[in-house]
Amino acid sequence: MSAELNGSRPAAAAPNTGQIRAHVTGWGRYVPSRVLTNKDLERLVDTSDEWITTRTGIRERRVAAASETTASMAAVASLRAIRTAGLDPDDIDLILLGTLTPDYWMPSTAALVKEAIGNTRAAAMDVSAACSGFVYGFATAQAWIASGLAKHVLVIGAELLTRFLDYTDRSTCILFGDGAGAVVLSASDQPGGALGIELTTEPQGAYMIWLPAGGAKSPPSAKTIARGEHYIRMEGKETYRFATKTMATTALESVRKSGLEPKDVALFIPHQANVRIIEAVAKGLNLPMDRMYTNVQKYGNTSAASVPIALAEAVNEGRLRVGDNVCIVAFGAGFTSGAVTIEWTADPARGIAGDAAVDPRDVHVRLPIDWDSVDPIPPALAELMARPSEVNPPLDDVVPGEPEPASHPVAR
C-alpha cells in the first residue's frame, strides 16, 4: 500500500514509524439554501425567537427542497471532500454514511451516493448511531485503513430531519435542520492523523430519543401515522443531562488515549445540538469557549451531519493549522457517544477550492423508473415555507468569525 497522501501535507519533521495511519485529506459540506428562522417557527407553534435562542443558541436552520434527499446532499458534500483531497471518486475504497434519515430502508443511502459520485469500486454501507453516526463511521474508517483493508475511505454524515418532525410539538420541531458533511481519510505511514478513539453506547437511554414506528416492532400503518409515531420523540431534559456528562468524558478519554491533555487540543468540534451543552463541555474540560467550534446558530441540530459540517467550516475559516490537534466529539440516540482526536496534517487552504469545484446542480441521484413518489414535505412545513420568509436576522453577533459570503455557488 502506498503511503502517499494526496493533496495534503503530512506533518514534516517527525520520524516515519512504519505504522499505517488515517489522515484527513479531504473535507466538504453542503446545506440547502432555504433558511427557516425562529421567527418563521413562531408562526407555526407557541414559541419565540427569544426562547429558542436563549435555551438552545439556534437562530435558524436549513430545510431541504422537495427535489433534495439525504443522498443528494451527501453526494455534493462527498464530491467536495474528494476534490479537496485531490482524488478521483474511483480512488475511494469504502463509503460509510452516518444517518438516521436514510432515503429508504433499503438500499443503503451510501449505495445511492456511490453511484451519484461516479465511484465504481467502493464497498458502501450506512452507519446507524444517530447523531454519533459520523464519528462512529470515522472510527470504523480508521480501523479499515490501519488494518490495510482500505487506502481511501469516504466518511459522510447526512440528514434530512425536517421530514421527520412533528410540527405541533414545539419541544422538538425547533431543534433540527438538514445538511451533509464528508471527509476523506487516507492511509499514510507519516505521523499524525487519527489518534485516540473513544466510543460508548448506553442503551438505558434507548427510548429517550426515538422514532417509534416504521421499523419491524411497529411497521408503518394508518394507525401508527394517526398516532404520529413516525415523528422523532425526545425527552429533552434527560437527553440534556446525558449529553453534558458524556460529551466531556468521551472527549477527555479520546484526548488522553492520544497521549494529550485538553489544553493540547487547539479546537474541539462538538456535535451541534445546543450551545448550552457545548458550554458545559468547555466547562467540563476546563477550557474557554473559544476552543469549542459552534455553528448551531446557523443550522440547528443536523444530527450525524453536524460534526463534518462544523469541521469543514472550521478548516475553511482558518481555525486549524497543520500540526494542530483537533477533537471531534458527538452524542446521540442510543445513547451513543464518540470522540476521535486527530493531528491535522492537510493544507487548510484546499477546502475552499474543493467546494468551488462542485456545483450542486451537476450532481444527480438516480431515481427509480416508473415510480411516482408523493410530495415529501410535511404539510405544515410546506404551508409555512410557502409564506414569504421573514428577513434573516444578522448572524454577526452570534457567529464569531462569520466567513465572507462565498463568491462561488455553494450550498444551494
Ligand code: ACO
Ligand atoms: N418554545 C417555548 N417554550 C417551550 C418550547 C419552545 N420551543 N419547548 C418547550 N417549552 C416549554 C416547556 O413546555 C416547558 O414549559 P412548562 O415549564 O410550562 O412545562 C418549559 O419550556 C421548559 O421546558 P424544558 O423542557 O424544561 O426546557 P429546557 O430548558 O430543558 O430546554 C431543550 C429544552 C432545548 C430541548 C433542552 O432540554 C435540550 O437541548 N435537550 C437536549 C436535546 C438534544 O440535545 N437533543 C439531541 C438529540 S441527538 C440525536 O441523536 C437526535
